[in-house]
Structure formats: structure tokens, C-alpha cells
Amino acid sequence: MAPQKQAPQNYNILIVGQAGRLQYEAILFAASLRAASPDFAGRLFVAEPQPGPLWRDDPRIKDADSRALLTDLGAEFLPFESRHFGAAYPYGNKIEALFALPKGEPFVFFDTDTLICGDLASVPFDFRRPTASLRREGTWPQIELYGPTYSQIWKSLYDRFGLDFEASLDPNQPDGYWQRYLYFNAGFFFYQCPHVFGQRFLDYALGIRDDPPRELLLQSLDPWLDQVALPLAIHALGGGRDTLPPGLLDGAVSCHYRLLPLLYAREADHVVEVLHEVTAPNKIKRVLKNYDPAKRMIYQGRGLKVRALFDQNDLPRREQVIRNTIKRNGFWMR
Template identity: 60%
Template sequence: MTKDFNIVIVAQSGRLEFEALIFAASLRAKSPKFKGRLLVAEPQPGPKWNGDPRIRPAVREALESLNAEILPFENQNFGHGYPNANKIECLKEVPTDKPFVFFDTDTLVLDEITDVPFDFDRPAASMRREPTWPKIELYGPGYHDTWNALYTQYGLDLSTAEDSSYPEEFWRRYPYFNAGFFYYRDAAAFGARFMEIATGIRDNPPAELVCQEIWPWLDQIALPLVLHSFGGGFGALEDGWLDGKTTCHYRVLPLAYARESDKVIETLETVTAPNKLKKVLKQYDPIKRMIYQGRGAKVRALFDRDALPRKEQAIRNRIKKEGFWMR
């Protein structure tokens, strides 16, 4: 298992560029043994975008001060209408001389990332997910028939992708992941397969998906098939590392303050404290208010981390009721 790999994130003008800066700061603070390249993929202006999606100069300069490399890419199939697919489109530009690990920008590095036992021949993705897709209709196809239709369309065997420790028609049995991280030995091959399956589902979905909403879940619908096609999926990464002790996919700052551990919040506030970063990060109002003006502490006081609501929506609703929601 090689410890020599590159990290890829996607950033563009707005929230993601500031999250990318926090990610980079946490990587440098918490993973001094990481010697690969931190590649910040940046969509370029073009017909797929309304306006200019590029990173603003002050953030670009701050990222480069943390030895991040800006990696421009062109959108050919998606863009403004579905920016989630930037994580697919950018992979064609990622160097293939080393394996890659992709992270969403709303992620913190908490510990030495080179200690994670990546097997780059067996790709994996985040198990920190909720049953957001598919939504099962009373008289419609169940979980098995819905997923099986997709696997069959792409010549894959669903029975070898399931987690048989769960019963039939329980959502956790079926290969659904959060796309907050994924990895493989070859970015170009992974990206090409990801694009093939995502555009195929978009343009030619099987009949079993007729009642299913594919937006904004398309990347997470396609991802399990990509993982399985390369020999990965359930069990490819030992539990407890990513989205565990080594990284945290916090999603948005109010959710981070509401539900994440003291270690996560301490890391967040420590890596954003240096004045040279604070000057840039304060340009984004939710960061300024949540981290630097104490709104995050007020959100944190609303919740008992040992007795959180079972569903994320309940946490969001409580924060919104108190007037503290921002993103």
C-alpha cells in the first residue's frame, strides 16, 4: 500500500474557495508527512457557466502560500446547472503518475493522512450517508429492483456489491455512498468511467428510475457502480479512518458546530486563527460570523453531542428556528 499519492479538491468562486483554504490549512497543520501534491481543481469560464467560476486572487494567493497547486479544467458535460459533477469533470486533468484521493472542500484533516491504509487497487467512498436515494414509492420498484436495474445496465452484478449482513430491502444493504471522498490508482480511468455512467444515467436511465429524482443525487447514484467496476465498494477501506479519526466531512459550519466532536472544532478554530488566513477568510460572511464572531459557539450550546436528533433535518430545523443558519 503506497503512501505516495496526490490529493484533489474542487474550488470555485464563492463558498468552496474559502472551504478549500480551510482544508489546505488543516492538511498542512495535521499531516506533515504528506509529500504528495495538493491539487485544487478550478473550473474555467465557458458556455457551461453563468459568469466566471474562477477563484478570486486573494484566495488563490493564500492557497498557493500553503503549497496548493491550482489545476484548471474545462466543463464539457455539466457546469452551472449541476456543479456537483465538477468532481467528475476535473479528473481528466489530474496527473496519473500517482494514485489520487478526492475530498469535498467541506472537509477537515484531523490527523496524519499518510497513516490511512489506502488500497488504491480497491476504491472506496464515504460511508457517512443517509438514505437520500432512492425514495421508494408504495407501488414502485424497491431498493433491490432499482439498484439491480442500474447494475444490469452497466454489466455489473449487484449481488456481489451488496452488504449481506443487512436484510433484503433495508437501505444499508445496497451500495450507496457519500461522495465526500473517493480514491483510486488512476484518476483518468476513474474519471472516464464516472463520466460514462453519470451521463448514461442522466440521458438514458432504466425504466425503474421513472419515479426517481436524480438531482442532486446523480454523482452518488453513479459512484457505487464506478467503485464496483474497479473492484471496490463495501469493505475496501477499514472503518474509522476517513470521516473518522483522520478527516471530518463537516458539510456546513452550522452542522459542524452542532454535532462534531470537540477535536473537530478545536482543529477548525486553530487552523483558521493565523492572521494571514483570517484576513482572507473573513471575506466570507458565514465564516466571519460562525468562527470569528462566536455564532458557532451559540449553535454548539443548543445541542448535546451525546443525544443528537437522529435525522440531520431536525438539527438543521433547530438551528434555523434560532436564526443561526448560514452557508
């Protein structure tokens, strides 16, 4: 007997948009969502920080054509106030924007520099058990000679917030190896209520920023603060590293490409095909040509020159090597 088709899940999607690069990435995200998941029935919110004392300039998207195109692609603008981070730490937008979402409704947050390349209906979200992106490198903490170990640093954070450190560990990884400790990229995360998740995320981030344990004194929190607080929030709310099947998000269904030169350098052929397909319509091309990296990388073919520099089946292990190769050949843009 054939398995019954599951009813589609209903949830909101949140990305952050503001003037500059993020407004154009928001267009790419919205266009790819509509192309790859045409049956997505939830709401797509583009959260916009509002002017205030924590911003030197007005961060909102001011270009009328960009706003109209996002609306045409089904996005809803969602204003939110910056009370704790603002221009000093713009990564904090993803925390503060959560409180503007409808309370009690499940959500998925994506970084704006993400393409949807497959059907989101194929992703079996368990909104009671949050997780985040495992496509990451061991960027934090950086262990110093004679300084605290991985275990000492991470345990100090779990102890600070009354969390079970031992339960967060991956016993399949050796002691002292960074993957033994719960660590994510904040490129996506989800939960059943944005306000509950946001409060945990905010409390931990502010606690770490304003009163870090002594074990963190040698550690940089810029730009890593969100990725240090995120695993604590996920663990506290009953989530972990294995609550989604592998290969879907940051795989067949979504691609967190970060910057267009990196997309062309290292992503699968299908991702490049999706990018070219969703940027081909004239209404999208007309707006994206105002963004120099899109104009040169996509429409003038520079991206394919970047792609030719690499064997996508045998890429350098470290992202910095990829960046340096692109820069050395004069193709770097951001």
C-alpha cells in the first residue's frame, strides 16, 4: 500500500532585509521560494529594522522598485525595533526580528543570502524540537596556548545558564574536537513560537555579551555572538543536532551561499541553474542590475569565470583558501 501524502505544514518564513546588499538578496530568496516551492502556503516576512538611536542611518529599504518587486513576489514587510544591537552588531537583527512575528505560530528563519532550490514540503520540520544549520566550520572558540579548553569554555556557558552540558555532547566525537560540542551556523533555525525562542536567544546573547564567563576573556564575540548563544537556546528548548533528516536544508532544498562569488565557486550545478532561472525574468533583471555583484556575476558572466577556477568535486577544505583564490584572480565582490 502506497504511503499517504502528508498534509503540508503551515508556518511562517522570516528573512531580514534592509538597504543595500540584503534588499537584493531578499529578492533572490523570494524569487527562488516562489519558483521552487510554488505550493508554499505560509507567509514570507521580510523584517526591516526601523530607524532609531542604534542606527546611524535609516536601515529600511528605500528603493521603491525593490519594495514593489518583493511585494509582487509575495513578501510582507515586517517592521521591528532595534533595542539591543543595531548597527554595532547587525547579526542581532535575526534575534530582535523574532518578536515582530505572530506569537504562537511556527516559523523558519533563513539568512537572506539563501536560495530555495527544492520543495520545502519535503522537509519534515518538528517545530517542537529546534535545530539549526550544521554547515559550518570550527570558527569558535579559538583555543589559545595555556588558555581554557573547548570543554572548559562551553561548560562555562552551560553552567552560567543552568543547562545540562553533558547532554549536549556528541559522544561519537573525541574530547577536545570542536564537533563534539553543540555548534551551528545561524543560517537557518526554527521553532513552534518565535517569541519563546526569541526570548531565550536574546537572554543568552545579552548575558554572554554583557557578562561573559571568565573562560571567554580571550575569545572574540564579534561576529560570533549569535552562533555562541544559538546552541544554548536550541538545547534549552529540547532541540539538538539531529532533529532534521540530513541533506535537505543546506542540501537539496536550500543553499546558504553567503556571497555570489562563493556560490559560483563551490555550489552544485543545480544551485547555479536555479540562480540563473529565477533571475532571468525582465522584472527581476531590471531591479537586480542596480546591484553591482548581481550585474557582473550573473548578467555579465563573471560568475562562470569564477566557477571555472575550481573543481567543485575537489574543493579546498577551508573557505579562506577559496576566497583568496577568487581575490587573486580579481573576481572578488561582496
